[in-house]
Amino acid sequence: MNTFSLYIHIPFCRFRCDYCDFFTRTRVAPVRQREIIASTVRQALDAHTTWHAPAPHPGTIYVGGGTPSALDPAAAELLLEGISALRTRLAVHGVSTEASSTAEEIEEITVEVNPEDVNPALLARYADAGVTRLSVGIQSLREQVLRRIGRHTTLDATRRGLETVATHWPGRWSADLITAIPGDDPDGAAADATELLRFGPRHLSVYELGIEPATLLGMRHRRNAIPPISETGQIAQSQAVSDVLGAAGLRRYEVSSWSLPGEESRHNLRYWRLAPWAAAGPGAVGLVPRGGGPEHVTVPRSFPRFLSREDFGVHREPLTARDLFEETLMGGMRTTVGVNRTRIEAVFGRRMETIIPDTLDRWSALTHAPRAEHLALTADGLLLLNRFLVDAFAELDTTASLLRSPPAWPDSASPDATAT
Numbered sequence: 367m368n369t370f371s372l373y374i375h376i377p378f379c380r381f382r383c384d385y386c387d388f389f390t391r392t393r394v395a396p397v398r399q400r401e402i403i404a405s406t407v408r409q410a411l412d413a414h415t416t417w418h419a420p421a422p423h424p425g426t427i428y429v430g431g432g433t434p435s436a437l438d439p440a441a442a443e444l445l446l447e448g449i450s451a452l453r454t455r456l457a458v459h460g461v462s463t464e465a466s467s468t469a470e471e472i473e474e475i476t477v478e479v480n481p482e483d484v485n486p487a488l489l490a491r492y493a494d495a496g497v498t499r500l501s502v503g504i505q506s507l508r509e510q511v512l513r514r515i516g517r518h519t520t521l522d523a524t525r526r527g528l529e530t531v532a533t534h535w536p537g538r539w540s541a542d543l544i545t546a547i548p549g550d551d552p553d554g555a556a557a558d559a560t561e562l563l564r565f566g567p568r569h570l571s572v573y574e575l576g577i578e579p580a581t582l583l584g585m586r587h588r589r590n591a592i593p594p595i596s597e598t599g600q601i602a603q604s605q606a607v608s609d610v611l612g613a614a615g616l617r618r619y620e621v622s623s624w625s626l627p628g629e630e631s632r633h634n635l636r637y638w639r640l641a642p643w644a645a646a647g648p649g650a651v652g653l654v655p656r657g658g659g660p661e662h663v664t665v666p667r668s669f670p671r672f673l674s675r676e677d678f679g680v681h682r683e684p685l686t687a688r689d690l691f692e693e694t695l696m697g698g699m700r701t702t703v704g705v706n707r708t709r710i711e712a713v714f715g716r717r718m719e720t721i722i723p724d725t726l727d728r729w730s731a732l733t734h735a736p737r738a739e740h741l742a743l744t745a746d747g748l749l750l751l752n753r754f755l756v757d758a759f760a761e762l763d764t765t766a767s768l769l770r771s772p773p774a775w776p777d778s779a780s781p782d783a784t785a786t
């Protein structure tokens with residue numbers, strides 16, 4: 367079943383973290399925030415009414431950023447009213463949010479929050495607006511690490527926020543953790559994971575710290591002002607966290623994602639399984655069907671352009687069959703269940719064995735079939751995901767012309783997002 371999924375980008379933060387290269391702006395005046403959010407809501411509503419997928423069942427909404435929880439209060443209210451309006455609009459389009467279970471309608475609305483922003487009143491308002499899931503940006507539960515990565519918060523505020531979510535939030539929630547931190551060690555990383563689990567998250571996203579050139583951390587790295595970290599050191603920290611999470615009964619279902627059974631991020635699963643999704647808000651990117659083929663829709667980062675154009679200034683870029691196949695591999699092979707071979711054949715008109723035969727041969731010891739019809743990397747193989755992709759993409763130089771063009775996407779066989 368194809369579903370309506372929507373990513374809403376909120377491009378505002380109070381401060382920029384030293385490691386962050388996401389598209390976000392700090393210290394934006396409340397009046398400007400309100401203008402941007404009002405247009406973002408209009409774009410979100412418009413995205414649904416112009417949705418071109420064959421079976422527009424409502425599905426998931428993800429509000430990320432940026433820091434949605436740090437919005438000016440009036441702008442935040444505009445956003446929540448917009449989410450409510452979107453739910454109503456979906457009902458008008460023939461699928462009642464009242465008549466059938468929420469799981470079949472908008473089965474998941476996630477909002478990213480920072481722990482220092484949350485309080486019981488805000489959480490109650492989120493729940494009232496239909497938000498079902500929070501993604502809480504923790505990153506570390508050690509003061510010196512928060513300082514080292516340039517996170518503008520305190521350990522007290524972080525713990526208080528976690529306690530508030532654990533006590534007052536009625537829905538599902540996830541926490542983000544960062545590993546592979548220069549100057550850190552596996553024991554420290556494991557201590558973070560252990561303490562975080564005491565607050566009861568049933569889903570964790572664990573990211574290795576990337577040192578991006580255009581960040582303060584990148585600048586310090588170039589000046590040798592932060593300790594070096596080897597690949598072995600990075601892996602040791604990540605492994606220490608994996609050991610803690612595994613021992614607590616969570617299981618990895620994607621390179622960076624761990625959950626208890628049934629607690630997976632349904633929105634993210636749709637990305638990785640290449641279901642279409644719409645985009646709203648400056649800097650957001652979507653992948654939608656249009657005119658018989660897939661296309662990327664990129665919302666401009668320029669606020670004046672976004673505000674002044676009737677079409678929000680979006681840039682549309684058609685994807686070739688090869689582009690889409692690469693995206694299918696990039697998303698699907700991140701997950702522990704892998705890509706669905708039958709679906710590949712249905713969409714691209716060729717079997718995996720025809721499209722990337724040499725890669726399948728070369729990687730046979732590090733791939734397996736966790737489920738009939740699937741191809742996935744083993745746990746050891748996942749550590750080498752990028753190398754697998756490089757091999758597969760290189761092979762496409764000679765086989766891409768075999769792919770059906772345009773691909774039969776989105777297809778009625780799009781996988782059930784809840785099945786992992």
Ligand code: SF4
Nearest residue numbers: 379382383386431432
């Ligand atoms: S809060 Fe998140 S989006 Fe904002 S600067 Fe920090 S890492 Fe980037």
